[in-house]
Amino acid sequence: MRETLKDLDYVLETTEPDKVKQALLQHPKMTETIGAGDTKVSVELDIGIKISVDFRLVEPKSYATTLHHFTGSKEHNIKMRQLAKKRDQKISEYGVEEENGTMHHFQTETEFFRFFDLPFIPPEVRVDGTEVERITEETRFLSLDDIRGDLHMHTTWSDGAYSIEEMIQANVQKGYDYMVITDHGKFLRVANGLDEERLQKQQAEIRRIAEKYPEIDVYSGVEMDILTDATLDFSDETLQNLDFVIASIHSGFSQTEEEIMARLKMAAENPYVRLIAHPTGRVIGRREPYAVNVPELIRLASETGTALELNANPERLDLKAEHLEMATKAGVKIAINTDAHDTKHLDFMELGVRAGIKGWLTKADVLNALSKEAFRAFIEKKK
Numbered sequence: 001m002r003e004t005l006k007d008l009d010y011v012l013e014t015t016e017p018d019k020v021k022q023a024l025l026q027h028p029k030m031t032e033t034i035g036a037g038d039t040k041v042s043v044e045l046d047i048g049i050k051i052s053v054d055f056r057l058v059e060p061k062s063y064a065t066t067l068h069h070f071t072g073s074k075e076h077n078i079k080m081r082q083l084a085k086k087r088d089q090k091i092s093e094y095g096v097e098e099e100n101g102t103m104h105h106f107q108t109e110t111e112f113f114r115f116f117d118l119p120f121i122p123p124e125v126r127v128d129g130t131e132v133e134r135i136t137e138e139t140r141f142l143s144l145d146d147i148r149g150d151l152h153m154h155t156t157w158s159d160g161a162y163s164i165e166e167m168i169q170a171n172v173q174k175g176y177d178y179m180v181i182t183d184h185g186k187f188l189r190v191a192n193g194l195d196e197e198r199l200q201k202q203q204a205e206i207r208r209i210a211e212k213y214p215e216i217d218v219y220s221g222v223e224m225d226i227l228t229d230a231t232l233d234f235s236d237e238t239l240q241n242l243d244f245v246i247a248s249i250h251s252g253f254s255q256t257e258e259e260i261m262a263r264l265k266m267a268a269e270n271p272y273v274r275l276i277a278h279p280t281g282r283v284i285g286r287r288e289p290y291a292v293n294v295p296e297l298i299r300l301a302s303e304t305g306t307a308l309e310l311n312a313n314p315e316r317l318d319l320k321a322e323h324l325e326m327a328t329k330a331g332v333k334i335a336i337n338t339d340a341h342d343t344k345h346l347d348f349m350e351l352g353v354r355a356g357i358k359g360w361l362t363k364a365d366v367l368n369a370l371s372k373e374a375f376r377a378f379i380e381k382k383k
Helices: 017-025 060-071 074-086 109-115 130-134 164-173 196-210 257-269 294-304 321-329 343-358 372-381
Strands: 007-013 030-036 040-046 050-058 089-092 095-098 178-181 217-225 244-248 273-276 307-311 334-337
Touching: 007 060, 017 030, 017 040, 017 050, 050 060, 060 074, 060 089, 060 095, 060 109, 074 089, 074 130, 164 178, 164 196, 164 343, 178 372, 196 217, 217 372, 257 273, 257 294, 294 307, 294 321, 307 343, 321 334, 321 343, 334 343
Parallel strands: 007 050, 178 217, 217 244, 244 273, 273 307, 307 334
Antiparallel strands: 030 040, 040 050, 089 095
């Protein structure tokens, strides 16, 4: 799963390719036909941006191998072809061919991998070929069903679009066991950040409304800024009254590595900070990470028992896959959160889980995959 792309490929199984081709060529958002052959239709679509799209039309029996072929990556496909060659077989997008010309077809990608004595390898980790040796029958990747709550979201108390109750209702609809409301702190005036007085009032409001929804545990928290002078936006006296404190950087992106790391060290060592959000500050395609020493941050998180976030917003996906692997190897818990400012943003969790799979996350690695009781114990234990 790449973070950016230049075009889209679709694999369509059909027994009537001509009808499908004509339907595609009449798509209302199509602005240009690039090519229209018997097995491939290439067009340009205008979906707010103009993007090239290839549609591969294949017989149902070849769908699984064609899907695998175009999922890639190139290195993954090369590795699989090497495995086939050792068995005197040849992989193509249409199937697996024996030396005598017999062609094997598969109903699913799982059947395809099983043919080579491999467990299913998710598309997210088909990266460089090493995944073929690395995966085992015991490998259990994280799934969306493993997620039991969302720990980072905003309401109309700061810069969110929906009220506390509306966000609770949306989380209930997700089937979550728990959630944390984490509006911005006072430093982010542009986001209507909460000062100490408003934060205290919000806590009371959260408790009042949460009583109406016994099916979900609703915790009160804050997304607190780590300030440029390496101090925190709230005192310990304020933080100790909250269920869950997130610390994050929203300013001073041009500071040196030494300055950035001093800020992150202050946050990680604070006894009330449970999570550092969007730890590198990147915005994909628009802003590079600030000068964070990720291995050092992971060491600090490990030593202090502070979780790190995989922010599921598609513009962030922060931490990225290689950092997730580093963190879990160090025993650091990852929280996959949507940072929702809208009820629709809660759907980002699916993308976050897929990004987590790319980092080889398992259920045991993820803070918000804890059961309702285990997460409650986590909250009560403190650092």
